[in-house]
Amino acid sequence: MSVAATIQESNSGGGSIQRVTDALLRILKGSLAAGASDVHLRAKHAPIVRMEGSLRPLDHPELPPRFVELVRDMLASYADIPEERLQAKQGDFACEVPDVGRFRVHFYRQNNTAALVLRAIPSPVPDFATLRVPPVAKRLTALDRGLVLVTGATGNGKSTTIASLLELVNQERSKHIVTIESPVEYLFEEYRSTFSQREVGRDVDDVRQGLIGALREDPDWIFVGEIRTPDEFDIALSAAEAGHVVVSTLHAQDSARAISRMIHFYPEGHRDTLRQRLADALAGVISQRLVQRRGAKERILATEVLMRSPTVQDCIRDPNRFRGLGQALESGTSEYGTHTFDQQLIQMVRDGLIDENTARAAASSPNDLVRALKMGKRY
Structure with missing residues (x-):
């Protein structure tokens, strides 16, 4: 049934649309007030929210199938879908849900009924200090060319970090920023920069076409929500080589895995050439993990940061030196601002932000981390 027909039918049924609206607002407002990041709505189930990484059911009656369908259609009408x-x-x-906020919505079907997952989009865009993104990342705003990646698992704040980076560029530099997203999450108010925010399926057919089009739109910075295919990556890398800053995300645990994944986009016979290109183009990688804060329910950000340096470039170019990438990040802390996850986790334990068990569980090398803590090793 069409959105218009659904609303007409519901209105003739005694004001059910208003009841659905009121119920949805109560669910969303209550969830956000409790600190939820995601809200799950499924037919014949009570709503479920994700709080600090864990799923929790709400004390709420089961949702009728028709309710979930009406919510889907109502949210779609807000977005002119x-x-x-x-x-x-x-x-x-x-x-944008009136009086509540902005959400990314995924609709799907399960057990032959409608279902939704809503993710809250913070407003205004949080700054680096609020997110605990290392200050060295601010250097990326000065770039005029190169590839910048933010990596990590789903739900670890990659999109928010990139939005914060773009907002910083917006505040400090006069640039044309083209975004290619599915969907557009953060809406930017233009200050010094201008934005062209293109949504896949609404403004452009797919990411590949969006990237090709972006190169003809006089861009300075290009943000791609996620690079999924070798073809998309090749266009993005070429754009970075051609004098643009390209920012994107990858699902990879750390810098080494992100680089390895990019290299393996290509057949074996082309990887040496790619290593050369990537060493020249890769300007920075911010890898993220959310870890449990000591004595609190909330999670806080732990990062690994790679910034371009001669040693890092040599590790990328030469497969025999690639295993030394972690050591290059450790030794580049004072000069380039780089650090590994384990370095930051050790410092977070010493600062009292997390406990040792949390650090060990999140560490790339748990045994080395425990040894470093016992020895009082400092970086």
Whole structure:
């Protein structure tokens, strides 16, 4: 049934749309007030929220199938989503819910009923200090060319970190920033920079076409929500080589795994050439993990930071030296601001932010981390 027909039917049924709206607002406002990042709505189940990484059911009656369908259609109407897009079995969009805030919405079907997952999008965009992104990352705003990646698992704040980086560019530099997203999450108010925010499926057919188009749109910075295919990566890398700053995300645990994944986008016979290109183009990698704060329910950010340096470039170019990348990050702390996850975790334990068990569970080399803590090793 179309959105318009759904609303018309519900209005003729005694004001059910208003009841659905009121119920949805109560769920969303209560969830956000409790600190939830995600809200799950499924037919025949009570709402579930994700708080500090854990799923928790709400004390709420089961949701009727019709309620979830109406919520989907209502949210889609806020975003002016064409009716035909809702006929798909799954899809994504972002919308502003009046009096609540902005959400990324994923709709899908399960057990032949409608289901939704809403992720809250913070407003205003948090700054680096609030997120605990290391200050060295601010150097990336001065770039005029190069590839910048933010890596980590889903739900570890990659999109928010990139939004904070773009907002900093917006505040400090006069640049044209083109974004290619699915969907557009953060909406930017233009200060010194201008934005062209293109949503896949609404403004452009796919990421590949968006990247090709972006190169003709006089961009300074290009943000790609996620690079998924070798073809997309090759266009993005070429754009970085051609004098643009390209920012994107990868699902990789750390810098070494991100670089390895990019290299393995290409067949064996092309990887040596790619290593050379990547060593020249890669300007920085911020890898992220959210860890449990000591004595609190909230999680805080732990990072690994790679910045371009001669030693890092040599590790990328030469596969025989690639295992030394971690050591290059450790030794580059004072000069380049780089650090590994384990370095930061050790410092977080010493600062009383996390306990040793949390650090060991999140560490890349747990035994080395424990040994360093016992020896009082400092970086």
